[in-house]
Amino acid sequence: MKQKNRTSGGLIERNKPLVFHFNNLRYEGFLGDTVASALIANNQRLVARSFKYHRPRGIFSAGPEEPNALVQLRLGAHLEPNTRATVTELFDGLIAKSQNHLGSLEFDFLEINNLLSPLLSAGFYYKTFMWPKSFWEKIYEPIIRASAGLGCLSNEPDPDIYDKGFLHCDVLVIGGGPAGLAAALIAGRSGVRTILADEDFLIGGRLNAETFTINGMKGSDWAVQTAAELEHLPNVRLLTRTTVYGAFDHGVYGAVERCTDHLASSNGRPRQVLWRIYSKRTIVSTGATERPIAFSNNDRPGIMLAGSVRTYLNRWAVTPGKRVAIFTNNDDGWRTANDLRGKDINVIAVIDTRDKPPPFKYSDTKVFMGSHILDVIGHKGVTALKLPHGKSIEADCIAVAGGWNPNVHLTCHHRGRPTWCKDISAFIPGEELPTGMTVAGAANGTLALSAALKQGSDAGSTAARDTGHNVVAQEVLNAEDEPSEISPFWHVEENKKRAWIDMQNDVTVQDIEMAYMEGFRSVEHVKRYTTLSMATDQGKTANTVAVAVLAELTGKTIPQTGVTIYRPPYTPVSISALAGRQRGNQFRPTQLCPSHTWATEQNAVFVEAGLWKRAQFFPKKEENHWRQSVNREVLQTRKSVGVCDVTTLGKFDVQGTDALKFLNYIYANDLTTLAVGKVRYGLMLREDGLIMDDGTIARLAKNHYITTSTTANAAQVLRHMEFCHQCLWPNLNVHIISVTEQWGQFAISGPNSRHLLQKIVDREIDISNHSFPYMACSEITICNGIPARLFRISFSGELGYEIAIPARYGDALIRRLMSAGEEFDIVPYGTEALSIMRIEKGHPAGAELNGQTTARDLGMQRLVAKNKDFIGNILSKRPELNRKDGLALVGFIPIDRRDKLSAGAHFFSLNKDIITNNDEGWMTSVAISPNLGHSIGLGLIKRGNDRIGETVKAANLLQKQYVKVEIVTPYFIDPEGERLRA
Amino acid sequence: MLKPSLNAVSPLNGYSKTFASIKLSEVTELAIVSITFSLNETSSFKEAFSKYYGNSLPEYGSSTLSKDSTFRFMSMQPGMIFAIYEYVGLEPISVLTSQLGATAFFSDQSDSSFILRLSGKNLHKILERVCAPDLSNKPFPPNSVARTTVDHLNAIILHEKNNNFLFISPRSSARSFLNALETSIENTL
Structure with missing residues (x-):
């Protein structure tokens, strides 16, 4: 029978049936289902294998906190691993597959890991597989690595397109549940520019999962009505399917909108959009996530969070079982029992850890107060549970209610620490929140509906007022304040078998105990040693339980134990979304020279010089090697x-009555003698006396100069000039603008x-x-x-x-x-010939002006003015930069003219060993000179000018090449400069 | 006088394209000249400015039109404005020097940049994919100007008039910039 677990009601569209495949088996569902709800409807309990032990796993929750049901979606290049089935919208033709098993999901050969579990406990790689030592690198590590990780990639480029955008608002409301809707409603009605973002495709949060009423209306209907009103307000923007994943500086939030993930094909539209949202005020109404209680074998398929069972029942009209047991430590677990009974689902038992009278009396449900579950029976699905005193109850689903954790994640992104709230036995947002942020509703620890609505309204009013708006009167929203008394109970102490805390990373109570035994006390260390909360779910269902267990072990209170904090992203964000448009040719902009079109017509070969594309050489048809060209x-x-x-090359227009004075400050040369109609080579030093850049200064008119820089440093030089003008000499009458383009x-x-x-x-x-x-x-x-x-x-x-x-x-x-x-x-x-010619001429360029050299090193000390102050003047006179045996730029030619010189080779005297202590300098630039017919080089060597004619060795240690070279003048061509002056 | 014997080429060869109700086109007949004046000597410049253009200097982040609407002046930074005006010729600066004389310094920027005009209805959906500043009508009304980046490229954005924006960006990366704007339009259609 198809969809045998489907019940009546729900918020699905039964007139729109859908077909999908899971592990090559055909299933049916409805529009409005998720993959998880549709699988439950079809009684598919086994959906995954656990990360380390490959234990059978089923669907655990109904939301982004899901640790088990990670599936691989789609095929081919569109394949996407590690997708949570609980938040994946069903569409017609969807293909999903389970992950992390060798063989089939039913018969996973790697379940042998479960038998080896004593060897694979937390931190096992620090303790086991140590002998013999040689086995680690060749056998143990490769095997462990191969079996680690989840899912696999398509290894093909992602064919979808992604985009990015920027949104601005006065108030950003994160979370469209009751508190968020109430906040957005009052803000919107008050004329506030509002964005309401919700990760779900159906706005309403828990209103869609519960049987609440607001003002006599079904909660889900009130959500629909409110959303409709908000959509019609011109100052409000609703973003569904949008996860706000991070709170960044200055009121900026990162969000990912899933535009077409719920469709079979994107059809050329961006699949996802990464938004940067700039908001003046933010209301975090992200709700709360339920947590489990740990007991033996509590990871079996069929064991779920009680609130999630309600969600499946009320929103998706499916029941995860026909004989459901409830295990709870608080009032909320009873709500699940009531909702199930309301749909005629057999609630076989309620086991409440609190020793008090039961809140409800049922005639056909066994109630055990002050009790707990010892163990469960069932391998690929729970079939029964064991209670103390030998009692055993048959059940195909156990709904576990361990309490609710406010979703404080975004409040921690600026390193704020949550604080412990005894009333709800959970962490709530701390005092230090990101600027402009308030928290409302369950996210703030206000779990009851009426109180959450009021808190949301109040937050919306305050935000509206803070952003300068007149606030409309708050609408009274009548709703229940459901009972929420809780008595903390974290794990069953008599656990004889492993009891799971972190399902996704396979971390158990026993792992925490072992970490404690091995000396780990700090919650930060325990986290990292056991990998608790380090999976993609960030331990949403595990963190608090683990902290409580650690607290018990250390004898401290939970507040004293503390908690680790959360970092972005709240849920995984694909690399494609982060990349957006920056892929392929659009990875970065391209700058084209004015002659580019012409050069392309000449079949020029181009090279990237920063963002510029420059012609490198212009090959002719008959040439078959670049060196010929x-x-x-x-x-x-x-x-x-x-x-x-x-x-x-950078070109800067410098004008003003103080232009000369300014240029004299920033260049080492004395420019006072530069006449109109003349140009001079200039050196620009850093404050520390080393060369920043070189270029020319041309004087076109009395108060008008054009300066140039290297291509690579154009932006830096302009920035430097602007800094000097704006900060160092703001009173000079000088004006600078780039004219490079x-x-x-x-x-x-x-x-x-x-x-x-x-x-x-x-x-x-x-x-x-x-x-x-x-x-x-x-x-x-x-x-x-x-x-x-x-x-x-x-x-x-x-x-x-x-x-x-x-x-x-x-x-x-x-x-x-x-x-x-x-x-x-x-x-x-092109640039290749340009480079060869300048090396032949002995002109320094980037390789010589690399930030390590001085004017003196390059033989330009005569350019440096002695009669003025300028940037770099003082520190350029440091003794160490002016040593008699300092570096000097000279030329090099191979003794054997057939040898090729290597840039980067280091120089050593012939009789000295090639060790650091004997290093005398390095080759900066090399070329094969077509004019001379052999390799030539420029380089820096100690006392270079005094060693012309000497032979040294040039050692290229990377390629292990050693060449004897003669030190020569760097001016290989026309040393007297006659051609220049012709 | 003989006619110049070199042909000018605009960076995007006169590009113009319509996407549904949105038009994106290159503007080629505008001169852009940078005018800088000393912060210590603004009064003589302001006087000349007011005399010739019948208006006061624009506030930072905005632009003003001359009384006859021939010139638009955009405030770029303290002490610097950009003048944009229709001009076909070889000496765009000469137009301004004849009016403002020695009160300021001028630098022709007409070839530093290219200009794209985006026009049509509901441009905000496109603009929010383009750059970070809030370009909606309230914070960025007509005549507003902003310096920003678009896909890592410098850009000056002018809200020319309702449903019209000018983008001014360095010439050499014109194709990349055009690609960025086209992608923004196509992704929101």
């Missing part, structure tokens, strides 16, 4: 002319560079060597009046210029240059 570019540039897009900039290098430029600059511009010498700069026009800036500077060592043009003309300019340069056999060159 690069060598060609280098040789042709040095022979005739080459062009390279250098837009990416404003100007497309091209380096034109080679003996024919002037001839090429003369074809594009407007006729009236004189760029002869006499009128425009080396290190000149000017604002010019090109191509009939297009404004441009020309700088005669060279990184390549050849006669060279850099021309800057508004970026909109960048594409047109590169095409014009290539066309005009045809008569000179112009060649475009």
Whole structure:
């Protein structure tokens, strides 16, 4: 018979039947079911195997606290492991499979672990599998690792899309149960910009699980009515299927909205949206989670939380058993008995640990007050329970009511500690809450309905007032205040068998006892040693019971024992949701140079320089190795002319009557002699005297400068300049703005560079060597009046210029240059050729300016001004940075010209061992010079300038290569600089 | 005078697309010029500003239009405003220097950025996928301006008028930015 456990009523849509598969067996359910409720309806009790011992497990709860019923959903690339069946909405065609078994769910070969349980108790990996030592790495650890973990991944990219968003509100209400609805209602009616978020797909919280009435109406109906009113208010936003998983700084909350998880397919819509919610006030009305009582074999399928049994009965119209026993230490367990009896379900017994008269008298239910359950019978499902004095009762379901734990998780996310409330024998939110947060309802320890509604209304009123709104009058909400007396009873002391506390990580009372015996006292240590509460359920049903057991062992009270606190996320958040759109090509933004389109047409090979894509080299069809292309570019540039897009370098417009003064503070050079129309190489030091960056300073007019930086440091340099201006010298009349993007900039290098430029600059511009010498700069026009800036500077060592043009003309300019340069056999060159040429010329770059070097190390001490103060001045004079035997940048060539040099190799004298004490420096940059025909390098070596001609060894310890090298001048090409000044 | 012999190319080649009732299009004929003035010498600048544009300087986080609506001035930070205006030519700064003269310093930013206009109804659902600031009407009424980031890209957002927003972002990452906005629209349709 299908759905044999289905009863009447419920909040499901019986006119919408659904078909799903669990472990390849076909089942039926209804719209509104979860996978768990549908499995219970079909009497599927066994749903999982436990993590360590592979014990048979059934559905334990009805919500996100579920520790057992973790299933694998969907197939192929959409496969998702470790999904809680209790919160997974059923849809037509759903495919679910059980996890963590070798063989079938019914016959799991790894259940042998249960027999080996004495060897596998908490912390076993510290105590067992120790001998022989060699077995650990090769046998024990691989086996343990292979059997650890839950579920498996598809190993395919997630085909769904995910998104992120930002929401703002005056009041965020977290939890749409009675307190939350009451709070949102009054806030919404008062005109407050309100967001109400609930993790469930049906708003109402426990109103949907109980038989409460509010104002004479069914609780679930009141929830529907209230939600409808809220949805119609323009200032209220309802987010269902949305879990607020974390409370972050400054009133920011993280939430995941599951948009299409309840559908067979996302159909191109984002599957989940990760929201950052910015709220001025927050009301946490997240309810409470029931906890069990630990007794022997209390993990068998069919043993569930009593409140969850009610939820299945009232909301989903299913009964987990036909002969149900209740085991309780409080009044709430009796409510389950009443609700079951109300649906004609046989409540075979109520076992209440309290020694007092029973709150209800039943004629056909055995009642045992002051008693407890000793053990259960049944392997893949409970069949009977054992009481003291040899009594045994047949039952196929045991509903356990151990009390309710307020869901304090979000209140702990700023390290607030919950406090113990004796009245309800549970932890409630502590004094220190995240700023702007209040707690209402069961989450605050107010378990009774009427009181929870009132507290929610009060919280909503206060939040409305705090955010500057006139608060409407509170509506009176008449509801019962159900009895909730509890007498703490955590575990049955006569346990002869293992009694479970943390179902998901297989942690028992005995594990806690053993940890205590082994000397662990602190709850933090016990947690980590036993792995209690460290599974994906964060110990929602286990934590408090464990603390109580530890307290008994140590002889302390529960408050004295303390409790571990919770961290985000409240429930698991998929990595895909966190990644959002940042996947594949959208992982990070891309910056394109003005010549990118043209370069792509030339089949350029690109390299990433930060976010920029720069042309690395331009291969021709006949070339089949990159070095052929690069060598060609280098040789042709040095022979005739080459062009390279250098837009990416940082460019900053500095203007003002105090611009010179400012620049003199931040650069080491003396810039007072920099005339209008001249450009100078500049060094920027850090406060500690080491080089931060290098670049150029061009003076376009009396109070107008353009400074440049390296590509990599552009943002850092601008930040530094802004800091200096805003914080160090705020009174200087200087204005800085980035123009990196404003100007497309091209380096034109080679003996024919002037001839090429003369074809594009407007006729009236004189760029002869006499009128425009080396290190000149000017604002010019090109191509009939297009404004441009020309700088005669060279990184390549050849006669060279850099021309800057508004970026909109960048594409047109590169095409014009290539066309005009045809008569000179112009060649475009990329970053590889650029790098080789600058190494040949001995110009330092990033590898030499790595934050460890000084001007003196790089042979630039003459650039550093002696007659002014500037950032880095004082500390650059430290004796250790000015040692006579300090590092110096020099060149290196292999003694055997066939040898290749390695960047990063360290230098040692020939007669010294290769050990740290003998380390004399390192190779910073290397290249194979097409001009010289062999490998060359730049590097820093002690007393380098005094050792020209000496042979040392360069040791590449990673590849174990040792090359003899000669120390030479770093200027491999044109050491006198004649080409530059041609 | 001869016509310039290089053709200008906009970062998104004049992109324009309609998604249901939403339109996203590149704006190409606007100049952007940064105007900075010394905090110690604002009075002469304010005087010139008021004289030529018939309005006072915008407050931080907002923009103002000149009396003839030709210029919009956005307040970016203390001592700096951005001027946006229709301009086709080679010297956008010259328009402002002729009016404000030596009271300020100017830097052409027309090519630093590209501009996208988002227009249509119910834009808030798209905007909440775009960036962190609250861009709804109450905290961000028309003429408001904010500097923020969109998918890690710098952006200036201007609430131009009801149901119209301008996004101004660095030119080099235009394609990535466009992708971010398109994705926001497509994900909310």
